[in-house]
Amino acid sequence: MALELGLQVYSVREALKKDFWSTMEAVAKIGYKHIELANHSADKDVGTGFGIPAAELKKRLDALGLDVVSSHVSPLDKVDVPRLIEYAHAIGNKNIACPMRFFATHEDVLAFADEMNALGQKLHKEGIQLYYHNHFQEFQKLGGAVVLETLLGRTDPRFLKVEFDTFWALRGGIDPVAYLKKLGTRCELIHQKDLARSANPVNLWERIKADARIDMDGFHNDGARDSDFTEAGEGVMDIKGIIAEARRIGAAKYLFIEQDRTSRDELESVAISYRNAKRLLA
Numbered sequence: 001m002a003l004e005l006g007l008q009v010y011s012v013r014e015a016l017k018k019d020f021w022s023t024m025e026a027v028a029k030i031g032y033k034h035i036e037l038a039n040h041s042a043d044k045d046v047g048t049g050f051g052i053p054a055a056e057l058k059k060r061l062d063a064l065g066l067d068v069v070s071s072h073v074s075p076l077d078k079v080d081v082p083r084l085i086e087y088a089h090a091i092g093n094k095n096i097a098c099p100m101r102f103f104a105t106h107e108d109v110l111a112f113a114d115e116m117n118a119l120g121q122k123l124h125k126e127g128i129q130l131y132y133h134n135h136f137q138e139f140q141k142l143g144g145a146v147v148l149e150t151l152l153g154r155t156d157p158r159f160l161k162v163e164f165d166t167f168w169a170l171r172g173g174i175d176p177v178a179y180l181k182k183l184g185t186r187c188e189l190i191h192q193k194d195l196a197r198s199a200n201p202v203n204l205w206e207r208i209k210a211d212a213r214i215d216m217d218g219f220h221n222d223g224a225r226d227s228d229f230t231e232a233g234e235g236v237m238d239i240k241g242i243i244a245e246a247r248r249i250g251a252a253k254y255l256f257i258e259q260d261r262t263s264r265d266e267l268e269s270v271a272i273s274y275r276n277a278k279r280l281l282a
Contacts, residue, residue, distance in 0.1 A: 003246055005277050006034035006069060008191060008258035012266040013038065020050050021060065023267070028064040030271045031278070035061075036189075036256050037071035038099070043078035047087045054090035061091075069254060070095035070163075070189060072133065076119065085126045095189065096123060097131040097163045102215050106143025106150065113154035120159025131163040131189055136204050136223055137214040139172030157186055165191040165258070166242050171223065173203040177241045185251040191258040192242070192277065194235030199228040202236075229261045231269055233276025240280050255281070 007027060009016060015023040027035065039049040047054060061067065068091050073079060076098050088096065098116065103109050120130035138148035152162070164187045166176035180187060201207055208214075208222050232239060246252040257277060262269040 003190075003243065003252055003281065004034055004069075004254050005032070005274070005281060006036055006254045006256045007032045007270055007274075008036040008038060008072070008256045010038035010072065011257060011259040011270050015266050016050070020048075020052070024061065024064055024066060026267050027270070028066050030267070030274050032270075032274060033065055033067065034069045034254060035066055036095075036097075036254075036258075037068055037093075039071060040074045040099070042073045042084070043075055046073075046080055046084045047091075054087045058091045068093045070097060070131075070256075072097050072099040074099050077115065081119070081122060085123065085128065088128055089126070094127060095129050095131060097133045097189070099133050100135060101132075102137060102219070103142060103147055104213060106145065109142060109147050109150045110154060113151050113160075116151070116160050117155045120155065124159050129161060129188070130159060131161050133163040133191065134165050134172075135168040135219065136172035137219065139169065139174055140205075140210065140212075140214065152186065161189075162187045163189040163191060166237065166239075167191070167193045167195060167229075167260075170195060170202060170237065171204045171228075173205050177238060177245045180242065180245045180249065184249055187246075187249070188251050188253050190242070190246060190252055190255045192232050192237075192239060192255055193257065193259050193273070194230045194232050194237050194239070196228055196230040196235050199236075224260065226261045226263065229259065231259065231262065231264075231276065232257055232273040233280060234272065239277075243280055 012023055037048055041049045045051055073096050123130050162183055169176045169179055204223055257273040259269050
C-alpha cells in the first residue's frame, strides 16, 4: 500500500480562523492533496468546526484538488454520532480520530477504552474507521501498565486503530520505529513533525515525574514547549526510518504533517515540511 502525504489542518489553525478558504487554497498550492480536519468543537458542529455545510465543503475542496481523508473530532463523548456519520459520508471521509485524552487512573483508561470500542463498532458498521491519536502521556504507566497498551489491549482491533504521532512517542521515551513494528497493522495513519536539535531532554519523563498527574495545563507547561518543535526534516528524528518501517509493514495509508507549534508563519512552515517530506518519501 502506498504511503500518501497529507496535512493535518491544525497546523494552519490561526490562518483558517482568519480566512478558511484562502488558507485551503494556499495549502493546495503548496502541493497537498489530502487533508485531515481538526474539529475541536464537535459538540456544536459535527463538520469542520467552522460551520461549513458538507455539500459546500465537498464542492469547494474538490475544486481545489483536496480531499478529506480523516478528521480529528472532539469532544467525542458529546458529539451527535448519527450527524457525524452523515457529514462524513457526505464529504467522503472514512476515518475519524480522537485527538487527545488525559487519564488520572487505570480505571479511567479502562472506561475510555470501553467508550472507544462501542463508538468504533458503530462507526465500523457505517464504513468509518475510528483511531486514537497519541501524545506523550499515553506512554505513562497507570496501574502498572502503559496507558496506550491498556487502551489497545481492551479494544477490538477492528474498532480502534492508532494514528501514531511519532514526535510525541519520542517525547514519551519511545523509539518510533520500534513502536511502529509493535503496532503492526493496527497503525494506518501517522503524524509527523520534527524535534528541534536544541530540545533537552528528548524524553520528557526525565523532566516530568513518572507518576505525575498529566492534565491540559501540565501538558502545555511541561510537555509542549514551542522551542522543541521544528518542521519535518529539519530536526533530529529518523523520519526516513519511520517511512521505511511503515512501508515494510504495509498498513499505513497516510503520513500527515502536523505542526503543533512553529516560530514561522504557519503556511511557510507546512510548505517546508511538504518539500522535505516529499524528498524523504521519494
